[in-house]
Amino acid sequence: MYLRRDLIEPRVYQEVIYARCKETSCLVVLPTGLGKTLIAMLIADYRLSRYGGKILMLAPTKPLAIQHAESFRRLFNLPQEKINVLTGELSPEKRRRVWEESVIITATPQTVENDILTGRISLEDVSLLVIDEAHRAVGGYSYVFIAREYLKTARHPLVLGLTASPGSDADKIREIVENLGIEHVEVRTEASPDVKPYVQKMSFEWVKVELPEIYKEVRRLLREMLKESLKPLAQFKLVSTYSPDISKREVLQAGSKINQEVARGNYEIGRLRLHQAKAVKLQHAIELLETQGLTALRTYLRKLREDKRAKSSKQLMEDPRMRKVVYLLVQAKESGVDHPKMERLKELVKRQLERKPDSKVIVFTNYRDTGRRIVEELEAMGIAAERFIGQASRGKDKGMSQKKQKEVLDRFSRAEFNVLVATSVGEEGLDVPEVDLVVFYEPVPSAIRSIQRRGRTGRHRPGKVVILMARGTRDEAYYWSSKRKEKGMFDAIRAIARELERARPRERSEPAEIVEKTPERAGMSRGKITSLDAFLKPKGAPKTEEKSGASEKPPRKGVFVKKPRVIVVYADSRELRSGVPKHLRELGAEVEVRTLDVADYVVSEDVGIERKSANDFIQSIIDGRLFDQVERLKRAYAKPVIIIEGELYGVRNIHPNAIRGAIAAVTLDWGVPILFSSGTEETAQFIYLMAKREQEERKKEVRLRSEKKALTLAERQRLIVEGLPNVSATLAKRLLAHFGNVERVFTATEEELKEVEGIGPKKAREIRKVITAPYVGEDKI
Numbered sequence: 001m002y003l004r005r006d007l008i009e010p011r012v013y014q015e016v017i018y019a020r021c022k023e024t025s026c027l028v029v030l031p032t033g034l035g036k037t038l039i040a041m042l043i044a045d046y047r048l049s050r051y052g053g054k055i056l057m058l059a060p061t062k063p064l065a066i067q068h069a070e071s072f073r074r075l076f077n078l079p080q081e082k083i084n085v086l087t088g089e090l091s092p093e094k095r096r097r098v099w100e101e102s103v104i105i106t107a108t109p110q111t112v113e114n115d116i117l118t119g120r121i122s123l124e125d126v127s128l129l130v131i132d133e134a135h136r137a138v139g140g141y142s143y144v145f146i147a148r149e150y151l152k153t154a155r156h157p158l159v160l161g162l163t164a165s166p167g168s169d170a171d172k173i174r175e176i177v178e179n180l181g182i183e184h185v186e187v188r189t190e191a192s193p194d195v196k197p198y199v200q201k202m203s204f205e206w207v208k209v210e211l212p213e214i215y216k217e218v219r220r221l222l223r224e225m226l227k228e229s230l231k232p233l234a235q236f237k238l239v240s241t242y243s244p245d246i247s248k249r250e251v252l253q254a255g256s257k258i259n260q261e262v263a264r265g266n267y268e269i270g271r272l273r274l275h276q277a278k279a280v281k282l283q284h285a286i287e288l289l290e291t292q293g294l295t296a297l298r299t300y301l302r303k304l305r306e307d308k309r310a311k312s313s314k315q316l317m318e319d320p321r322m323r324k325v326v327y328l329l330v331q332a333k334e335s336g337v338d339h340p341k342m343e344r345l346k347e348l349v350k351r352q353l354e355r356k357p358d359s360k361v362i363v364f365t366n367y368r369d370t371g372r373r374i375v376e377e378l379e380a381m382g383i384a385a386e387r388f389i390g391q392a393s394r395g396k397d398k399g400m401s402q403k404k405q406k407e408v409l410d411r412f413s414r415a416e417f418n419v420l421v422a423t424s425v426g427e428e429g430l431d432v433p434e435v436d437l438v439v440f441y442e443p444v445p446s447a448i449r450s451i452q453r454r455g456r457t458g459r460h461r462p463g464k465v466v467i468l469m470a471r472g473t474r475d476e477a478y479y480w481s482s483k484r485k486e487k488g489m490f491d492a493i494r495a496i497a498r499e500l501e502r503a504r505p506r507e508r509s510e511p512a513e514i515v516e517k518t519p520e521r522a523g524m525s526r527g528k529i530t531s532l533d534a535f536l537k538p539k540g541a542p543k544t545e546e547k548s549g550a551s552e553k554p555p556r557k558g559v560f561v562k563k564p565r566v567i568v569v570y571a572d573s574r575e576l577r578s579g580v581p582k583h584l585r586e587l588g589a590e591v592e593v594r595t596l597d598v599a600d601y602v603v604s605e606d607v608g609i610e611r612k613s614a615n616d617f618i619q620s621i622i623d624g625r626l627f628d629q630v631e632r633l634k635r636a637y638a639k640p641v642i643i644i645e646g647e648l649y650g651v652r653n654i655h656p657n658a659i660r661g662a663i664a665a666v667t668l669d670w671g672v673p674i675l676f677s678s679g680t681e682e683t684a685q686f687i688y689l690m691a692k693r694e695q696e697e698r699k700k701e702v703r704l705r706s707e708k709k710a711l712t713l714a715e716r717q718r719l720i721v722e723g724l725p726n727v728s729a730t731l732a733k734r735l736l737a738h739f740g741n742v743e744r745v746f747t748a749t750e751e752e753l754k755e756v757e758g759i760g761p762k763k764a765r766e767i768r769k770v771i772t773a774p775y776v777g778e779d780k781i
Helices: 012-021 036-051 062-075 092-101 109-117 142-153 170-179 213-235 248-263 273-291 294-306 311-318 320-335 340-355 368-380 402-413 447-454 474-507 519-524 532-536 573-578 580-587 614-622 626-636 656-669 680-697 713-722 729-739 742-747 761-772
Strands: 026-029 054-058 083-086 104-107 126-132 159-163 184-187 202-209 361-364 385-388 419-422 437-440 463-470 568-572 590-594 607-613 639-645 674-677
Touching: 012 026, 012 036, 012 184, 036 054, 036 062, 036 126, 036 159, 054 062, 054 109, 062 083, 062 104, 062 402, 083 092, 083 109, 092 109, 104 109, 109 142, 109 580, 126 142, 142 159, 142 170, 142 580, 170 474, 184 474, 202 340, 213 248, 213 273, 213 294, 213 320, 248 273, 273 294, 273 311, 273 474, 294 311, 294 320, 294 368, 311 320, 340 361, 340 368, 340 437, 340 463, 368 385, 368 419, 385 402, 402 419, 463 474, 568 573, 568 580, 568 680, 573 580, 573 590, 580 590, 580 680, 607 614, 607 626, 607 680, 614 626, 614 639, 614 656, 626 639, 626 656, 626 729, 639 680, 656 674, 674 680, 713 729, 713 742, 729 742
Parallel strands: 026 159, 026 184, 054 104, 054 126, 083 104, 126 159, 202 463, 361 419, 361 437, 385 419, 437 463, 568 590, 607 639, 639 674
Antiparallel strands: none
């Protein structure tokens, strides 16, 4: 046994869950702070003791992965160097060595996904895969690919999914269950009999504030403008109503409908884009006003005024009603009026610190600007506060690196400051002991986020949650929405748990009474639990004989007389983020990741494939890259192919005929076929089928050429001219066509150069400077 049981005292519900999940892939739904990680450790100890191999625990962020590794190091009898963290900050070669040398690995999923795709690691020896924050295992998130690969390749697979909140949508929960290969669900709430004794008392307070009159006037003006923008959309049945209370989702979907109509040639509908864009911006303005305050609204309107490109922004700011809004905002600033939530928040924090000076307080807000202002207001009161935000930068507001995030959390844990003001990045996995007060600056309409937020307190001692709401606004709607979804979540998860239980007897081919299995069948065990002791101390050698008649069962996997030829696809390393290599792997292809000079995928010595998203294809038309790229592809491969992925028409403000013209030119002038794909999955299917035809039917080799195809004289001449400053392939062709040869290009005067389309005075001057300037040896510079 590896787990130091002298340092832990598992609770009854942890022992029960451990016993039920140590041989059956489980999803564990347990409130935050009640020891999901310890359950993972109990199962990890059992799996290592019985099957050996490795334990892999995935967490969505680096700080959380580090946190889990530290817990394993503290509680497992293993050399420290055998427990490691894998993140993208380590070099690929270092990650490979760390994987080979480790017994327990905690990691971020994107890192593991890339290492699987590039062949640096294999999941064959992993005897337990732990998925933390398992509610993320939907869509194209890395958890999904890793779990599928694991269940296919591991010798003794077992998946343990951990979450406090899987979501309120039954279909989404079923998707999680299917994606992770879950066979059993263990769900507990704070009210569960075996959990209730360990739940710290948590008090809730809903603080409702009244908006000042100036708010109501600004709100009335914005809602009036929103209603006006929605009317044309409602007339064309793009939205169901022009009420200002319409959902954001419906207004956003109207944009997609407009794009689809334009793609069908209905250009009249295209003019409604302006109204839809204005409606989206007005909805956001109203939300900021209601939930964040006048300062947040002023900042947003300033951004709209500075946006010179968007016609919708310009029209909004020129509207007389918006001018009145701006005037009222200036008036409010001069009077010192802002959102009443801010004053209530300051009162709450002050009262908490007066009552207990060493208190830890977390304030959650949806917006970075609001977070910054809260910190400023608290610091002005002499209260030590810091912001906790994500890694991405928002304009001038630089993101927070993972190193900085960990540093801030460590300092908060050591009580170096009292108040942590966090955006959504702080909702998952913040293991800060003894948080006394959590404040929602605004409610969130998500059950998952609401549960995650309040789970930051009441973990180790009684805590308090305060939710600030502006009366009569979407704050109230969001709050009741999250409550309704939360109730629906537990109803849905229990129903799905019952479905799995009913399905289990039909799926298993062994009698239910059998508990012990051979190592090969351990992952399929569904034995009845007879006593906890039997599960805390693993029995001796597993049985090796099947029951009579077992040999007559058909094999679970097909048996091939002849092993089929492996389909190999070379993929450019920059394509890993696209998701296509994952789908290729799931289709059965062996994906070799390389840095390719030309093409994104190579499926034979003749066929190179360039994948372009619809947006990238349109951008390459706008900036002139498209035909240069097509030429390089055509020169490198005898049978080049371009795949365009996604909806082409209506995604950018470019006329459909310009797009059609570019497609016609690529197809007719260059002879390069274009395939259209609905998404990454269909793209992968196209690539796989082309690889299959080339490699199986036509017996073509798939290899990357070490030498490029010999250039023609014209190509050599063009490349020489391309070496001049700001001269593209297209401009080089124009220069050669105008002057007749390379020599005349290089001896032309500035005036002669300016006769060529695309060359102005500045470009001509720079070209002449490069040609005529004395050469200064690099060793003399």
